[in-house]
Amino acid sequence: MIVCPGRPLPFRADHFCGLETQMMYVIEDAINGILMGSIYGLTALGLTIIFGVLKVVNFAHGSLLMVGMYVTFWTVSLTGLHPYVSLIFVIPIMYLFGYYLQDIVIKPIFKAEKNVREPLTVIIVTTGVWYILDNLTLLLFGPQYRSIQDNLLKGKMIEISDIFISVPKLWGFATAIVTAFGVFYFFQYTRMGRAIRATSLDRDAASLSGINQYKIYNMTFGIGTAVAGIAAVTLVPFYNIFPTVGVLFDIKGFIIVVLGGLGSIPGAIIGGIIVGLIESIGPQFMTATWTEGIVYGLFLLVLFVKPSGLFGVKYDW
């Protein structure tokens, strides 16, 4: 009989296992990986929306996610609400934050670089925002890890025929799918959404139709940030909160949107799931940090082979 390596879950101790049990572990990992991956996709969704419309990679995205997590944390701590209920507060706060961030900090650059095909300066500025947000949070709230204790979701698992599935991740998965569909519907079928898409395709033509392009940009940034807020809410029940928590999601977010295609909504979710799967199954065969290396390698591979990603639109390079 083979002894299985101890599972990271506290309640499954070393025990003897055969091939069947190993298969089960792989399936379990895969399922949890897909769930976690969908949450990754959700975190990347805002990034892809912003890129799709503003044609700009928002390097501050991870920090916005971090801000969302802190907002959720404080909301829950102060009001005792269920994390998902705090969405009522988180979404509008994050929307406004993103809206005004774009309006005050990024719009001047857009205006100055109106004729430049791709405003590189915006990337620089969003990187500056990242640094400011992360370190301001560090200054104000300190470096300690925070998490929500005694909440209804933390650490809960459901068992389906011997496979343990994380409940908060399941909620996250559901939220990710709902949000993705909601955003998709918004852009396809609502007037505002179509106005935004029109601006992304040809801003001059759109402005001739009476659309104020800068307002559109502000709104899009607000939406992207609000989506980041939703992602933050799904993470808070089980993920630790600290000032630089966004950095990892930032980098993973870039990888996911490149994988899935910048600007593509299904691409973000599917790209996220791919990354989630690699992360969960990888450690079965190699160390966790080599797994990280694989993700980077995959990213570079996609970049070199098919930069438009799985679902991306081919932009004029």
Added chain:
Amino acid sequence: MKILEVTDMVMKFGGLTAVDKLNLSIDQGEILGLIGPNGAGKSTAFNCIAGVHPPTQGRIVFNGQTINHQKPWNLCKKGLARTFQIVKPFAAKSVLYNVMVGAFATTDNTSKAEDKALAVLKTLNFEGRKDTKAGNLTIADRKRLEIARAVATEPKLLLLDEVMAGLRPAEVDEMVQIIQHLRQTGITVFVIEHIMRAIMALSDRIVVIHFGKKIAQGTPREVASNKNVIKAYLGDEYGIS
């Protein structure tokens, strides 16, 4: 001697055929005009010839060499230069700097490039502005800069894409003189233009295209009285049948 020969050139973008079996040739020392209604495919043809994208079908022969898949910078080194319809000056730099960039195509030495650039500016009567920032120039001067830059690469064939657009009549006349002067220095010129009196005055021969196809060619006079050309520009009801 034919400096440029385009045979059966086709350019398709997905389902759209922008250029359809275009045939034309230019003799050395000639000024050939290319006209046609908007969207006829003129700039696309230029882009194919200038190496921006290879044609879907057909052959482009420059100076005896097939150049279908050559990149723009190699073509420039072979003696084929072009200007852009929407001018692209290096706005933050001076006129002299701009022209020097072109001059470097034939030399590696900075001061030689400067000399060459100054000489080009002189022939185009542009010396006075040599230290002006390109971004501060008037549109007429920007067009002149565009030509100066291209000429500094010492081309054998110069493709001019609507250099008169946006110019006042006096400026148009000046531009015509400049282009005629260029031909006198030995450069063959291939011009796309919309301003009729300019192209009529300049060209030795004219090719007319419409919907990507050549519909007429000949001397300016022949083309002006060609009924297909008139139909294309003014619509069927004006066609003299």
Added chain:
Amino acid sequence: MTGKEYSESGRTMALADKGFSHAGTGISLEKKILKDTMNKVFLALVAVLAFGLPLIVKSPTWLHMIILMYFYAYLTTSWNMVGGFAGVLPLGHAVFIGIGAYTSTILSLQYGISPWIGMILGGIISIFVGVLIGLPTFKMRGAYFALATIAFAEGFRVMVENIDYLGPLKINGPRGLQIPPLNTGLSNFMFTGKEPYYYIILIMLIAVLAVTWFISRSKLGYYLNAGGEEPEAAMALGINVSRAKLFAMAMSSFLTALAGTFYAQFSLFIHPKSIISLDTSFEIAFIALIGGRGSIAGPVLGALLLRPVSDLSRIYFGDTLPGLHLIIYGVVLILVMIYQPRGIQESLTKIYDTVVDRLADRLKKDGDA
């Protein structure tokens, strides 16, 4: 002015032959020559000050800070070759510092090869890596290049943090490599005092500035500038834009790697989190951008101004307000990008020019009297 008589017209003609036409610029020829001389004098004074500094400043802590300041000035100037001249945004340049540092350190620790040789080898390896990164990404939008550099840098760091041995080479993962300070001397790139390091980094800085200056006046400089500003026009003028950028990238990678070796020999301890960190890469980019990328003086000015700010804020506020210097960087960066995208060197150069101008007027007046 007796004894220095030359005919004004003769001089003008001679200079005009060299294309030195000043018609229409509104500045008299004499004044221009005077200003040129003043600039040269200014540079000479700066050089004297720089070389004489260790005679005045004796405190090792201060010297250490100044050395690091020059170190960053060197890094930002090297970065500028790609980030400024080539018009792209590399955000992972620390990877080259790491390659340089690890190459020379491993070679000297395990095989006793002089760090100077290791330095060159590290530079050569960096050229390969730099070109490898640039080859596919220079054809894409700037954002992709930036992301690729980040991915490379982070991927490299992750790899180094997890390998203990790469074949026979000891890398030691996150624990890093320590260089025992034995065998001092120039050939071993090891000194007891700080002064030799000071002079080495100063010479390196001057060298890299000279290289930058030469390039900006050379065909490559013109081509990089053109390709960065209007790539389509540049290509039509005979410029292979990608190749020019790759060349710039190769040089930048090489030079940055040299600094890696310097750092290793200076601090005697290298580990991934310190030299291959994203923070370092970003700091280099930020400083260069704030100083003014694309100019020669910009990156240096940025380093000379920002490093002290960052050091001082770390010393005085490090405990109470951690990360303050990074907030300052971020805010300054955003303000500069909005109000002065060409960097602070733009205003500083204007001020300098005005001062020199006034001074030249004064001197000329006194001279004529």
